[in-house]
Amino acid sequence: MYINRHILTYVSRMKNQFRVLLITGSRQVGKSTLLKEKLLPEYEYVTLDEFTELSLAQNDTALFFKNHPLPVIIDEVQRAPDLFLQIKLLADNSKEKGQIILTGSQSYRLLSKAADSLAGRVCIINMTSLSLREKFSIDFNREFLPTADYIESRKKSIIPYDNLWNHIWRGSMPELADDSMEWEPFYRSYIRTYLDRDVADLITTKNLVKFHNFMQCIAARVGELYNAESLARDVGVTSKTIAEWTSILESSGVIKLLQPYEKNVSNRAIKTPKIYFMDTGLVCFLVGWTSSQVAMNGAMAGGLFENFVVSEIIKSYYNAGHETEKIFFYRDKDKREIDLIIEKDNTLYPIEIKKSARPGIEMAKHFPVLSKLAGISVGQGCIICQCDKSSYLSDDVVALPIEYI
Template sequence: MDYISRALEDRLRRYEKAYKATLVTGARQVGKSTLLKKVFPDRKYVSLDDPFLEQQAKEAGNMFLTLNPPPVTIDEVQRAKELFRYIKLKCDESEENGLFCLSGSQPFHLMQNISESLSGRIGIMELAGLSMRECMGDGFNKHFLPTLEYVAERRKTLQKPENIWEMIHKGGYPELQDGNKEWSSFYADYVKTYIERDVRELAAVQDLNVFRQFMIAAAARTGEILNYSAIASEIGKDVGTVKKWMSILEASGIVYLLEPFTSNILKRAIKSPKLYFRDTGLVCYLTRWLTSENLAYGAMSGPVFETFVVSEILKSYANEGLDYRYFVSYYRGRDKKRVKKDGETLEIEAEIDLIIEENGILYPIEIKKNTQAKAIMTSAFAVLDEISGKKRGMGAVICNCPDVGALRENILQIPVWYI
């Protein structure tokens, strides 16, 4: 299988020159090891997936680094948190940068050790699964914004996928881009390995079969406001256990919890986060949508399409080196959306699927799988006009429409492949 260029490559090279250590985090199988080997082919590479090396790193960290001196790449470094104190000593002893390149699929444990040991000495970046741009070989690497300026620049290198539903169904794990790799076998192995290795390490889960049921229940709710009680009832566990297990999925890069937009003006807004899986192929596997054709016309098509769009937008930020958590939110509440029914004016819940905030400007986004967008889909956007100190910018409906178009003066329809 040919290597697919990653958007992080240039930034990884810059970090290697600017920091004594560089850490690449991300979910299992997103391509961290391959990226580090490709960008730094002359470095010595050691993986703590090897039980012998893991034991040595845990029990004799100083000797481990003597046998594997910098510059060195250490993969799955979270398996030996004891090693960080010795990495810190090596960094403090040298004036050179680029001593260590580290990777880890469990930032749940990594972040605590790094903040304590390597603060100021390390550059951290997140590698997600392949983005739509990377799959298409498109080198455009600026984060998505629903503006005319973004659209004009994006159009210069734009490539439309032959079948967007096939791309959504396949998912973004690099190994699946090989046409010879069987889709269901890959995900079956992935889930088995993730549950039996990562989950056992992150928490003392006694019944792994129930955890598998939990993952399925969570996948069926991607794109929805997170309701711990509903999941707990479905799998027969208490809410505390479900919250703990959800934190495991989040920490290991399987899901993202999109927080609600907060404002004192929007007092009636819902405060719970929305749940999104980071990979749509994994959602399809867990919820048993086995072909892209069935997915496109099935009951899960809307939530999975929304999950894909949100995931691609997050990747556009991460691949540019921006922490998407500070830019994105959503809104749902009973603020200022009124409809007439039987001659009576009713106030109903308004929802904005995604709000991007940048430089004091709020960009509202609606996500629809439709091939045609309508202005009425964006009626909730007006809620943002009430927020003092913020300005509502250009809004958009992201959908499967054939081209960019204006729905209103300040609202665009944007095809999904423009992300």
């Protein structure tokens, strides 16, 4: 069962503007499926998971492309980094755009290699697992922003998200959209493959078990401030190792470190990022929650709901072809916190995320701290929660059901 992916519009647009596309994202988010479903037979498809193709790509790059003339899709390109020089030569000699499309699930080294070799020639596209818009076949692909215009546009395509907590618990991997796919075997296999294929080349074999333990520990901290020292104590490695392992998780699309808003703020602002996973199903598996009921009623339910909302908002930006460097959170030493701040056109939009179905204006009590910042405007704020319908709590704060993301 193929599910239409919103990022296809951006991919189609960029392949008419760049000679090379590099689509990165976590393992099994659907990169290969998207390209094979939508770009074959126009392109030849080659995967470097096949040993014969990998050997040729590693040992004779010119012959590799003689066997696979343009236009071509090369999957798992990170396995043969020496291809990039030959790709640069082909891109420079080709008058047509979009003739080479690359995918990779481990961007820890891939992005730097591509940036060095293909500067000015490549468009790097981040692809995530399924959004709820995609799961529910909603034809709306604007990035989330709590403005009156956005809310009015989004309202036209609202569909109730039935069994929301089952979606949060089950996760957003495309294979799990098929109800016949069993949850526990899927994630067990996913983690084994991730460790063997994406992590094993980057750390020593003896540390793979500790890396898995690290994944469990960081999953138990979603929505919290990142603390390398605390993680190091729990895992039994150094803080430096934790920093390196965190970079592996982030660069491979497993987690997102959300940065604090620091522009024009006092020195009382916290400058430590917060931890979020891009797939809440993986969080639930790592911490051992075996059903949606356990996830919904557990002590971490609020943090898990917050993580889910943050990941959905981030997906809306990537799918619309935007980066996420303008999405922040705010927290200061007086413990005043705003879950999300989206900056656009020199305006800050504050967002609070609550598991509650009964939003109140008191949930926005820290929004006014932004009005004290110099040189920037504050736009309409919102409370994203489990309420049934949108409603204004004040002139500039609106409560929105999660369906409005």
